[in-house]
Amino acid sequence: MDQFTLNLLFVGASFALYIGIAIWARAGSTAEFYAAGRGVHPITNGMATAADWMSAASFISMAGLIAFTGYDNSSFLMGWTGGYVLLALLLAPYLRKFGKFTVSEFIGDRFYSPTARLVAVICLLVASITYVIGQMQGVGIAFGRFLEIDAFWGLLLGSCVVFAYAVFGGMKGVTYTQVAQYCVLITAYTIPAVFISLQLTGNPIPALGLFGEHTASGESLLVKLDQIVTDLGFKEYTAAHGSTINMVLFTLSLMIGTAGLPHVIMRFFTVPKVSDARWSAGWTLVFIALLYLTAPAVGAMARLNISDLMWPNGTNAEAVSVEQIENEPEYAWMQTWQKTGLLDWEDKNGDGKIQYYNDQNADLQAKAEANGWEGNELTKFNRDILVLANPEIANLPGWVIGLVAAGGLAAALSTAAGLLLAISSAVSHDLLKGQLTPNMSEKNELLAARLSMAAAIVVAVLLGLNPPGFAAQTVALAFGLAAASIFPALMMGIFSTRINNSGAVAGMLAGLTVTLLYIFLHKGWFFIPDTNSFTDADPLLGPIKSTSFGAIGAMVNFIVAYVVSNMTKETPQEIKDLVQSVRIPRGAGAAVDDH
């Protein structure tokens, strides 16, 4: 059986499974649509939240970004896990006690203001749509690869599948399909990593193999990797190169953003008890950690394998030849990926070899001159293809490649579906039913929810045609926006009785506006290319890149809310009582839908 058929088989089988589960658990009433009737066990909920959370950014993109920068991109690892500590300690149990369906309902009630609720909906929509753009990028790449078509067509086709999939069921369909998706994606991520770790280090656990010994050379894997990449003129893998301030702010933005993203917080509304909400956050992180502890090993080992393939006998011998790339089976992946337009090479000096090195490095430029090289000839290597190409790079059997394609799609689909659900509930539940047309029937509410999903996908595809970065970087921008707007409002709503309606509204608007402005100034207005005034290589504020600005936006939010609250009328007594009751687990009943 050829690879194409195998991929189709794996992807097809996994889809059949998800759709089967979605039909089996089709949502009936609105309560079921949003929160699965609240009967979900913490471990089940943890697994589903993990699938919801680990998106194309985690599965497809993150290890690739780590592979090509090493230590400097550790922020993704710490940021996307550390946020769960904030979620478990500062938000989840209290929001569960509050017992409503959506994040903006909490903000609307706690800050006794329809305006606050409206502003929360806007913040939520901006962050979620940016996030969906990143997911659609991942969907496009995965579809492009397994159907062997251009990533653009992959994106269009993928968006249709995501739409069909997300309208099928509500949260309940989504909860159980997401458990299935978690199982598919973690298996797909782990199996190739185990194979590769065995090949390179002899250790079956990739997380340990990363700090183990490289069997071929007898040296530590990371020492060997540092040697190889510096030999090619790239920066040392394990050393820090970027600004410390930027790295701290970037990590912090990702952490706060994690705790401020509506589709993740929503999951904690679905557990039966407050104590379960605490455990659920822990279980979610267990399932996430299984992937996140493997990811740095995947990155490092893939980098080693790629360098090795391009220079089979080291840089002092000959580079790989064009003939080898075109004919030998272990280079077949380069040709399949070339079809997606995400990988390319060019024999610039016409010597029949492909020299891959850093042509910006002075030492290597001297070496290039001595050897007649005319620049790096591996001209295009999109970071986002690394994880999907990894099993092919390591020459693993065909079924592993098919499995990874299915896993990558599971990751992108589950998150896209979760986000679309958050978007549709924001529009239909908070915006339409909560504010504009309170007398809407249940049936019309479901219809509005589905229409808003469709609209969100169209917007995401249009903006996703010119993505502002690799998938994980686009997603990082979404985290910055959530960090600057939603998280501070939620936290102040629980931990302070002093913050009032005007303070919260002013804070959220200020946080969202400055962050959005900073992002657009660096990434272009609405991500349209060439409309940016600054670049992330030379940012407006010292070393602070647009992806790191969320933490600053959050501080702006806190300060503005505090100052405005102190200048305006104190919160009424019944709101203080509400805050007191949210802090105490006793009396947490089932959620009520009062709109």
Add this chain to the structure above:
Amino acid sequence: MSQNDDNNAYWSANMRLIKISLVIWALVSFGFGIILRPMLAGIKVGGTDLGFWFAQQGSILCFLALIFFYAWRMNTLDREHGVDEE
């Protein structure tokens, strides 16, 4: 002690626990993983230094331990202060 005083005592015990946990949270990630990494450079782990390990794996393991510790401790506190769910 009235239920109100008990609720206040519960809340301050919770705040204390949150503060301690967040100090550890920041120490293992921003501290050991980033800012204090040069100070830990002398401690070698698998071909690199301890700071690299904290940045790529250690912090995640500490986060896990923190969340489970907090959940366990809070569920005990809930019962001690009579604010648990029946």
